[in-house]
Amino acid sequence: MTRLANGGVVNRQRRLNFRFNGQEYQGLEGDTLASALVANDVKVVGRSFKYHRPRGLLTCGPEEPNALVQLLSDGDQPNLRATEIRLTEGLEAKSVNCWPSARFDLGAVNDWLSPIIPAGFYYKTFMARPWDFYSRFIRKAAGLGRLPTERDRGRYERVFHHTDLLVVGAGPAGLRAAQVAAISGADVMLVDMQMSPGGHLLFHSREIEGKAGAEWIAEVTAELKGRRNVTCLQNTTATGYYDHNMVLAVEHEPEAAWLRERLWHIRAKKVVIATGAVERPLVFPGNDRPGVMLTDAVARYVSRFAAVPGQRAVVYTNNSTAYEHLELMLSVGISVEQVVDLRATLGEAERELVQRNSIEVVTNGRIIGVEGRSAVRDVRVAGESGIRSVSCDLVCHSGGWNPLIHLYSHAGGKSVFDQESATFIPGEPVQAVHCVGAANGTFSVAGGLGEAAGIAGSLVEELTGKQLGSYSSRPEVAEIPYGINVIWPEKTLKGKAFVDFQNDVTTADIALAVRENFQSIEHVKRYTTAGMAVDQGKVGNPNVIGLVTKELGEQQGSVGTTTFRPPFMPVSFGVIGGSEQGQLIIPARTTPITRWNIAQGAAMDEAGANFRRPFYFPRAGESMDDAVAREARAARNACGIYDGTPLGTFELQGPDTAELLNRLYTNRFDNLLIGRGRFGLMLREDGRFLDDGVTFRVGPHHYLMSCGTGAAGVVYAHIDRLLQTEWTDLKVYLVNVSAGLATMCVCGPYARDVLGGVETDIDFDESFRFMDFREGRFAGVSVRIARVSYTGELSFEINVARRHALMIWTTLMNAGQNYGITPIGSETSGVLRIEKGFVSPGHEGDNITNPFDAGMAWIVDMEKPDFIGKRSLRRDLDLGGERQHVVGLLPDKHRALVADGSALLPDPGGSGRSGFQGHVTAACFSPTLERTIALALLKDGHHRHGEKVLISGLEQSCLATVTAPVFFDPQGQRMRG
C-alpha cells in the first residue's frame, strides 16, 4: 500500500472493498477508482486502443485517456474513466480492450506489427475484395468496452433551468465570478464537475488575500450556498454548449437519492466559462509507459487522496508549474532523482526552490527513452554533459497547459494561438460566452481571480443595472510566475512517442500524414484519428497541431485547430431519455374507449398523432386474417361499431365561415344547409392532397369540421395560420374540440335498428338522410348524430361529450347484442375502404396525385372564384401529359399475396409499354368478394381498364387486371339508401 497516514480528503475510518480485473482490493471512502488503484500500487490499468500496449494512469481527471474501464457492479457501463468513478463498497470494474487480461493481452501482437499498420493503413490495405473477410476481423477488433445486454435499471431525470448567469467551473476563477455576480441579486448557477469546489486550489498550496487556499474556498462556498439566488451543483459536467446559450450539464448522483443522473437543460442569459486547463504531456519515446504521469496528476493523487504513485521520481518539464509540486513530493517521501528541464535557464524562484531542496536539475535536457514495459525502471536523459540513465519508478512530466475551451468551441468560438503561453486560447466572444482564468489562458491565480471578478461584475451590471466594482482589483496570491519554453515534438525520435494516447497516434503517424500531403489539420485528424472519439483531444491536441505545423514548416498557430464537438464527456443514453422511458417513451393518447378496447383483447396499433387504436379484435384461436374477415362480414351483413374519437374535430364560428370553407375546400360550402354535412377535399398550395373530411353546418355561422387523425394537427395549424396571417379580414374563430368530443360509428344493415333500440328523442327513420345530422337526447345525454359513412354501409356517427362516451358505447353494445354488433379495428376499416375504393390522402395521395388523378373531379369546382390549390390544378390541366391515376387491380390469382408498395410493370405478353408503370397503394383480401383486391397508382390508368399489368413482388409476381377502383356497391346504394 502506498497510502499516506495523514492528509487528503479520504475517510480512513471507512474502508471499501472493490474488485478490479478480478483482484480484490481495498480503498477508502472519498477515493475514486483511480486513486484507490494508485494506493494499491496497481500500475497497469488498461491497454491502448490500437497497439494494446500496457497503460497506466496519465492524469487524475476527466481528461484521462488510458484508464477506460467497464463498470460491472452498477449496471453494465462501458468506457468509464477510472478517474471519474467514485469508489463504493462492492464496486467491480475491469479494463477494456484486452484479452485475456490487462496484464497479458494477446492483442499486444499489434505492437510488434506496428511497422505495417501505421496511420491510415486500412485505407490502403482493404481496398480489394474480399471485404467480408476483412470486416470480420476489423469488427472484432473495433470499439472499446462492451455494450450492456441488460436493461438499465438506473433512474434518470431531465430538468429545464433558467438563470441569469451560468458559471461553469468552481475553481478559483469560477468561485470568484459566482461570488461577485451573486451580490447583485441576479440568479446565478455554478456547476462543477469535481466532487468538491476549489479546482487547482485543492492541491496547490497557495494563499489568497492572506488566507490558506482551503480556507478561502470554504468561505466563498459557504457564502454562495447561503444565498437564495445561487444554485451550486458539484459532480456536474457541462457537456455541451448549444445555440441561444443552452448548456447541457449532467449531474451525477444528485441529492434525489433514487436518481443515478440528472440532465440539466440550462438556458442562461450570460455564461462564464471557468473550466480551467489540463496539463499537456511532453512527447518522448516511451511516454505512455505505466508510471509515466503528469505532474499535476501526481500532486492531485497525493493531496486529495493521500495516494503516492511512486517512490523515486524523475520530473521532466518545459515550464515552471512542475516546480510548484517538488516540495509536495518530497514532503510525502517521494525522492526526486532529477529534474530534466527543456529550458536553458530557470527562473529565480525555481532556482531558489531546487537549491533549497538540493534537487539536481538538467537544463537543456531531454528524456530520450523509458525502460520497462509494465512499469518504469529507468529513463535515459540526454543533457549537455551526455546521455545518462536514471533509475526511477515514476516519471512526472509537464508540457504546459491546455485551456479547456471545449464549451467555447461548442458555442461557435474560434480559438487563437497565444505565442507567449504556447497554447490555444479563446478568440472573439461568441453568443454570451466569456472565458476567465486558466480557460482563458490566464494561468496565474491572481490574474484569474481579477479577470473573473471584472467579467462577472460587468455582466451583472449589464443584466441588473447595478454597479459593482469592489471585487475587480487583482488580489494578492503567492505563486511562481508561469514561464514556458515549448520545443515541439519531432519526427526523428526513436521508439514510439505518443501525441494522442487514447487513439494510439504517434509522432511517426503525424509525420506520415504530412508526408502524404495531408495539410489541413482537419484532414490529419481524420487520417490519423488524433483528437477523435470520446477523448476529443483533451490532452493531445496542441501537441498534434504543434507537430503538424512543424512538419509543414509553418509558424506555430498558423494551421488552426480542429473543432471540439459536444459532448465534452460521454453522456449516457439513460440520462438523454430521462424519465421518459418504457411506456412514457411516446406521449401516447387515448380515447374514453381505449381501456374497454384493451380489456376486450384488441390488438393495438399506432394510428397516427400518437394514438393507439384497435387493429383488430381477435377471439380465442383466431388469426388476424380470421378476425378481420369476421369483423368485415359483420359490418357488411349485420352491424359493426368502431371508435372514431381520434379523428380531428374543429369548431368554426363566425359570419365568414362559409367563405373560409369555400377557400379551404375544392368544392362549395356556401350553399350547405343547416343540419346537413358535406364531404370536402382540402389541397395544399401545390394542388396535392392535404386532407379530407366532412363538415357540418350547425347554425347560421357555426360549423363543425372533421379531419383525419394524423392530419388533425397539420390542418389546425394550416387554418390557424391562414386566419392569423393571410385572411385576417375573415371573421372566423377556430377552436379545437377533438378530445372533448367522442365519436362512435355504428355501421351496417342493422345500424338503424341498433340505434332505435336506445332511449332517444331522435328519429332514425328514412327521413334521416345521408349527410344529415340531428341533435337530441340519447341514452339520457345530449348527442349529435350524423349519417356519414367511411365503410360504404348505412352508418351513423354519434358525437357525445367525452365524459359520457363510455356509457354510450356500452349502451350501444348492449342494444346491438341481438343484431350481432361487432367492434371492428382499423385493419378492418382499411379493408372496407379498399372494397369501396375510397381514396385516402395517406395512401393514394403520394404528393404527386391530384384530385383528377384520383378520379375525384366530381368534388373539384373549378368555377369557384378561388380555393387553395386551384392555380396548381389549372397548371396540371394546361400541362397535360401522362399522369398516374388511381385504379383498381384484380389479381389473376384470387388469393395472391400483394404487398402495399409493390411495383407495377407491363404485362410481359402485352401492351408494348416498358418500365415502371406505378405502384400498389393498398391491398387486402376482401372477405366480401372472397378474393384479393388492390388500389394502385398507374400511368394513364383511367384509360387502361381491362389491361393486364404485372404486380412485382419480392417473392412472387402475378398478373392483374386493371379495373375501376370501386369493387363493392359502385352506386353507393347501401350507404345512401
Place this chain on the structure above:
Amino acid sequence: MSYQVKISVLDDFALLNLRGTKAAVARFETALELEFPKGAQGVRVRDGVAVLNLAPDHWWVRTSLEDEDQTFTSLSEAITIEHAAITVVSDHFSGFSIVGDDALLVLRQGLSLDLRNIATGQCTRGSFARCGGTLQVLDQGYHYDLFVEASYADYVSAWLDRAGGGGGA
C-alpha cells in the same frame, strides 16, 4: 423516495373557451360581472370564477362543473351581433393539481419555460412533457394547476407520477 409534492386529478372544473372582439369582451365582462385580464398571462378571479388571458383575443373561463351550463348560457345571451365564439371545452381538457415544496422540480422536468417569470395569479401555455399544456399559477413555487388535452391525460398522469419520483406507467 419521491419529491415533496402531491399530484391529483382535478375532477370538478369547467372550461369555456372565449374568442371575441373588444366589444364582445365588454359584454362578457358584464355577463360575468368580472373585468377580464387584458395583459398577457393575466388571471382574474371572483367568486370561484377565474378568467385566464391566453392570447389578445382569447380567454378561458374556469368555473365549477355545476356552473358550466349556466355560465355558457349567460355568456351566449350576452352576445348579440358581436363577433365572438363561446365553446365549452371542459371535456377537451384534463386538469392536474401539483402542490408542494418540490412542485417546481416536477414541473421543470416537462416545461421548458422560465417559470421564474410566471407569478402567482398568472397563467401560461407551452409544451408540457411533449404535449400542449396550460398552467395556472395559484401559488408560485408551490401550487400549480395544469391543463392538458384530455387524450393525453393517462400519459400525463403517469408522467407526473414518474417525475414526482414514483413508478410512473
